[in-house]
Amino acid sequence: MIPLLKIDGLKVSIRTDDGMAQVLDDIGLTLERGRILGVVGESGCGKSTLIRAVMGILPKAAAVEGGHIWFDGENLLVFSEAELNTRIRSSGIGFIPQDPLQALNPVFKVGTQLLETMRRHAPDDGSRGRDRQRRHVARLVDLLRRMQVPDPETALERYPHQFSGGQRQRLLIAAALACSPTLLIADEPTTALDVTTQHQILLLLRELVGEFGLSLLFVTHDFGVVAELCDDLCVIYAGQTVEAGTVQAVLQAPSHPYTRALLACHPDRATSFVGIPGLVPSPLARPAGCQFADRCGEALPRCRTSSPLPVKTRSGANVRCVQYA
Numbered sequence: 001m002i003p004l005l006k007i008d009g010l011k012v013s014i015r016t017d018d019g020m021a022q023v024l025d026d027i028g029l030t031l032e033r034g035r036i037l038g039v040v041g042e043s044g045c046g047k048s049t050l051i052r053a054v055m056g057i058l059p060k061a062a063a064v065e066g067g068h069i070w071f072d073g074e075n076l077l078v079f080s081e082a083e084l085n086t087r088i089r090s091s092g093i094g095f096i097p098q099d100p101l102q103a104l105n106p107v108f109k110v111g112t113q114l115l116e117t118m119r120r121h122a123p124d125d126g127s128r129g130r131d132r133q134r135r136h137v138a139r140l141v142d143l144l145r146r147m148q149v150p151d152p153e154t155a156l157e158r159y160p161h162q163f164s165g166g167q168r169q170r171l172l173i174a175a176a177l178a179c180s181p182t183l184l185i186a187d188e189p190t191t192a193l194d195v196t197t198q199h200q201i202l203l204l205l206r207e208l209v210g211e212f213g214l215s216l217l218f219v220t221h222d223f224g225v226v227a228e229l230c231d232d233l234c235v236i237y238a239g240q241t242v243e244a245g246t247v248q249a250v251l252q253a254p255s256h257p258y259t260r261a262l263l264a265c266h267p268d269r270a271t272s273f274v275g276i277p278g279l280v281p282s283p284l285a286r287p288a289g290c291q292f293a294d295r296c297g298e299a300l301p302r303c304r305t306s307s308p309l310p311v312k313t314r315s316g317a318n319v320r321c322v323q324y325a
């Protein structure tokens with residue numbers, strides 16, 4: 001069966017006052033049906049731009065310079081705005097944002113906001129007017145009950161501030177599911193939550209993937225979350241996929257020096273507070289050769305001149321590093 005989402009060779013640049021920023025430069029990933037793929041990378045690696053490219057909401061100054069985004073076998077990059085609206089942003093892909101407080105307008109009731117999303121994006125089921133509205137309310141109440149939001153019948157009448165952070169995130173998961181998508185994209189949805197609430201939300205997401213037959217693309221910088229939630233993992237650095245494989249393969253035997261450096265920084269593994277020295281290169285001034293070479297403890301002279309392509313290692317993961325080329 002073809003994967004639900006497959007991205008290959010994706011290149012995106014953004015026009016800025018200081019010149020063209022090469023933000024994505026050869027991103028590749030595969031999300032199989034019914035699986036959870038974690039996309040990991042430091043701040044500034046291009047995770048949000050990748051999500052925007054998949055959802056067709058890149059900024060106007062952005063240009064896709066190469067590659068494909070295959071969704072259910074169709075290249076989203078050739079879809080018109082109208083097709084993206086009716087087929088992708090509605091029933092195709094559901095999005096769970098990082099910050100529910102920012103995503104929900106504080107002055108409108110939760111029901112008003114979620115129903116507006118459904119009014120605009122829910123697939124046409126033949127119902128009209130009040131009948132359609134009644135169906136949407138019933139679907140939302142069912143979903144809120146499933147998300148274990150307290151008093152789901154009255155929740156729609158409440159305002160965002162009347163919910164806790166974890167409950168607000170559950171509201172947004174319900175909103176993302178309301179139009180019955182096949183792909184869910186979550187952008188660090190548990191970052192602002194305490195550890196217990198984070199664990200509950202991750203558990204809920206895992207259950208929903210099985211129950212609703214979804215695939216989940218989960219963006220995070222936290223390997224702990226990846227280990228707990230994901231089946232597969234794609235590590236990105238400076239707009240490139242540097243390592244991709246099953247979570248088991250990559251976490252047990254990380255091949256790319258960047259993956260190893262990121263893992264060494266994780267609180268569960270680090271013996272003291274450490275970080276990777278140096279910064280992600282600016283997309284306005286990408287170095288020649290391997291993008292990680294300047295920060296890599298294992299860099300060889302040729303790393304600064306040759307740009308390796310991803311190759312399969314013995315663990316089954318794909319790695320972009322001259323050591324394996």
Ligand SMILES: Nc1ncnc2c1ncn2[C@@H]1O[C@H](COP(=O)(O)OP(=O)(O)OP(=O)(O)O)[C@@H](O)[C@H]1O
Pocket residue numbers: 014015016021023041042043044045046047048049050059282283
């Ligand atoms: N509209 C834009 N104009 C100029 N540069 C941009 C724009 N959007 C993103 N960039 C640059 O592209 C790079 C990747 O940004 P992006 O937000 O995709 O990274 P990220 O991995 O999601 O980071 P974070 O985890 O901090 O959100 C950064 O260097 C950023 O400054």
